[in-house]
Amino acid sequence: xxxxxxxxxxxxxxxxxxxxxxxxYANDSKYDFVCVPLVHPLFKREFISGxxxxxxxxxxxxxxxxxxxxxNNLIIGKFSPLxxxxxxxxxxxxxxxxxxxxxxxxxxxxxxxxxxxxxRCGVDKNMNLARIISDKVNKDNCTFQVWIQVPMENPIRxxxxxRTEDCPVEENPWEWWNVFxxxxxxxxxxxxxLIVSHDLPEEEEIDRWLGEPVRCLILPTTLFLxxxxxxxxxxxxxxxxxxxxxxxxxxxxxxxxSRYQSISYYHxxxxxxxxxxxxxxxxxxxxxxxxxxxxxxxQPLMDNLESQTYEIFEKDPVKYREYQSAIYEAIKAISKMxxxxxxxxxxxxxxxxxxxxxxxxxxxxMAYREVKxxxxxxxxxxxxxxxxxxxxxxxxxxTVVSCDMREWNPPEKADIIVSELLGSFGDNELSPECLDNVxxxxxxxxxxxxxxxxxxxxxxxxxxxxxEVRQLRDxxxxxxxxxxxxxxxxxxxxxxxxxxxxxxxxxxxxxxxVTDNSRYETKTFQVEQNCVLHGxxxxxxxxxxxxxxxxxxxxxxxxxxxxxxxxxxPLKEPIQLKAEDEIVVHFWRRCGxxxxxxxxxxxxxxxxxxxxxxxxxxxxxx
Numbered sequence: 001x002x003x004x005x006x007x008x009x010x011x012x013x014x015x016x017x018x019x020x021x022x023x024x025y026a027n028d029s030k031y032d033f034v035c036v037p038l039v040h041p042l043f044k045r046e047f048i049s050g051x052x053x054x055x056x057x058x059x060x061x062x063x064x065x066x067x068x069x070x071x072n073n074l075i076i077g078k079f080s081p082l083x084x085x086x087x088x089x090x091x092x093x094x095x096x097x098x099x100x101x102x103x104x105x106x107x108x109x110x111x112x113x114x115x116x117x118x119x120r121c122g123v124d125k126n127m128n129l130a131r132i133i134s135d136k137v138n139k140d141n142c143t144f145q146v147w148i149q150v151p152m153e154n155p156i157r158x159x160x161x162x163r164t165e166d167c168p169v170e171e172n173p174w175e176w177w178n179v180f181x182x183x184x185x186x187x188x189x190x191x192x193x194l195i196v197s198h199d200l201p202e203e204e205e206i207d208r209w210l211g212e213p214v215r216c217l218i219l220p221t222t223l224f225l226x227x228x229x230x231x232x233x234x235x236x237x238x239x240x241x242x243x244x245x246x247x248x249x250x251x252x253x254x255x256x257x258s259r260y261q262s263i264s265y266y267h268x269x270x271x272x273x274x275x276x277x278x279x280x281x282x283x284x285x286x287x288x289x290x291x292x293x294x295x296x297x298x299q300p301l302m303d304n305l306e307s308q309t310y311e312i313f314e315k316d317p318v319k320y321r322e323y324q325s326a327i328y329e330a331i332k333a334i335s336k337m338x339x340x341x342x343x344x345x346x347x348x349x350x351x352x353x354x355x356x357x358x359x360x361x362x363x364x365x366m367a368y369r370e371v372k373x374x375x376x377x378x379x380x381x382x383x384x385x386x387x388x389x390x391x392x393x394x395x396x397x398x399t400v401v402s403c404d405m406r407e408w409n410p411p412e413k414a415d416i417i418v419s420e421l422l423g424s425f426g427d428n429e430l431s432p433e434c435l436d437n438v439x440x441x442x443x444x445x446x447x448x449x450x451x452x453x454x455x456x457x458x459x460x461x462x463x464x465x466x467x468e469v470r471q472l473r474d475x476x477x478x479x480x481x482x483x484x485x486x487x488x489x490x491x492x493x494x495x496x497x498x499x500x501x502x503x504x505x506x507x508x509x510x511x512x513x514v515t516d517n518s519r520y521e522t523k524t525f526q527v528e529q530n531c532v533l534h535g536x537x538x539x540x541x542x543x544x545x546x547x548x549x550x551x552x553x554x555x556x557x558x559x560x561x562x563x564x565x566x567x568x569x570p571l572k573e574p575i576q577l578k579a580e581d582e583i584v585v586h587f588w589r590r591c592g593x594x595x596x597x598x599x600x601x602x603x604x605x606x607x608x609x610x611x612x613x614x615x616x617x618x619x620x621x622x
């Protein structure tokens with residue numbers, strides 16, 4: 001987990017007679033903001049008919065009581081609970097529409113950063129509400145977020161207060177939210193205020209919520225237990241829940257009456273829990289700030305990498321340790337096979353700034369063997385570093401070759417060829433094409449490190465990533481171009497619909513008579529619960545030598561390794577999935593004389609057109 005900011009907690013008021021007093025009380029109790037009704041419950045308005053139609057005087061407090069920065073930073077506005085824009089009574093509905101529009105305008109006028117309301121029970125009970133909210137958040141002048149309060153569990157089974165009229169027992173509240181956000185076209189201003197229930201749902205349902213834009217957890221005071229010292233604490237299950245959502249940098253809203261001497265006790269406990277969620281591991285430090293951030297994959301064949309890029313990846317504590325172990329085992333294997341000791345020739349192809357050269361020298365020293373190393377690198381800027389290291393440290397043991405490995409004509413054959421040409425999807429930095437071209441450098445009994453690598457894919461739900469891709473715009477490109485492009489992403493705000501499955505495998509040395517690195521595979525995944533498919537996450541595993549491996553595939557992940565984030569293949573449109581549906585995805589790796597590209601599509605549960613056909617949106621240049 002990567003949260004570095006302090007815990008952010010708000011205090012919920014069912015009514016605020018004096019807003020300044022509420023803020024002083026919340027601030028003295030260490031809370032950062034308050035949730036208050038925009039209009040006092042007694043000031044009901046009627047626009048069509050009724051006794052309140054011609055009420056004189058202001059219908060709520062004036063903006064002058066707070067500064068604009070306080071309105072913006074300290075207040076989350078709550079809509080009046082009597083609003084029912086989906087009522088079957090036309091007078092109630094029309095009155096509610098006018099009231100809601102009035103309160104939305106008021107929120108804009110105050111400059112609030114957020115407003116909130118509860119969703120009604122039932123997937124079809126909020127359609128008119130969704131239309132009105134969508135109208136507002138789609139306007140350019142809308143400045144606030146909308147936090148939609150949704151219970152984790154169906155409220156008919158729960159003890160906290162919630163409108164339960166006509167609430168179907170079999171419906172899951174996630175369905176209400178899903179329909180609402182689809183009607184609002186996945187607007188990025190919509191977020192979830194998740195009402196935490198006493199009885200938590202199944203693990204799979206919690207996982208699904210982790211793939212949604214949850215902005216805050218609403219914690220009723222009745223959730224808290226009293227420990228031996230007389231202070232509020234959460235059950236073990238609720239503590240785990242809070243820690244899992246801390247990854248998403250959620251805020252907390254405390255609602256309900258305090259059962260202790262001071263309401264600050266709740267804040268103190270949440271602050272303690274929050275600090276316990278902070279992790280300072282190797283990967284967390286490296287990935288901080290990159291959560292769910294879309295990056296274009298590197299193309300080291302087309303582009304020369306910058307010094308900063310080399311520097312970042314050279315800090316990986318795992319990758320080069322494993323490479324060194326693999327080279328050491330390969331040297332030992334060669335030593336066992338030969339009749340008389342000789343100098344072992346190692347070629348490091350794509351040497352960068354030399355970390356694999358250093359690993360090779362270290363491995364040779366551990367194995368007590370003499371080695372001759374060729375460091376082959378096409379980037380002229382990195383070659384300067386290699387030449388300096390050769391002059392000052394490596395001496396005659398290393399020969400630096402400034403050349404594209406595919407064009408080099410070596411003076412002798414190699415016992416071991418070492419490369420680090422792997423991308424987040426294994427083959428997406430064109431390792432197969434590069435290593436096929438250097439096969440002629442290798443002795444017949446030579447060893448390639450890595451020996452093989454396999455890509456993996458898994459179906460994924462992530463509103464966050466869908467919206468991130470949708471916001472990308474280029475004037476000179478088709479609007480769908482960005483949905484036909486894979487991205488490297490440190491995945492956080494997502495739900496894994498099914499476990500990853502292996503896709504393409506490449507082995508080296510590749511001794512096939514005809515070299516063909518194009519691939520086509522079909523994979524089938526079973527859906528366990530209703531959810532939304534936004535795309536596919538991609539991973540890889542690599543066998544360096546023997547049983548020494550590198551992996552970013554979740555079930556075999558190499559701990560503390562940060563050189564690769566997963567890859568994400570988006571879909572142009574979200575696909576609504578039902579429990580027991582089958583997802584059948586088709587993936588192609590296609591090769592031309594000057595480029596390689598991926599294509600993907602679905603045939604089930606509904607056919608979806610081929611993404612990136614002919615490499616029109618995304619290619620890897622040869």
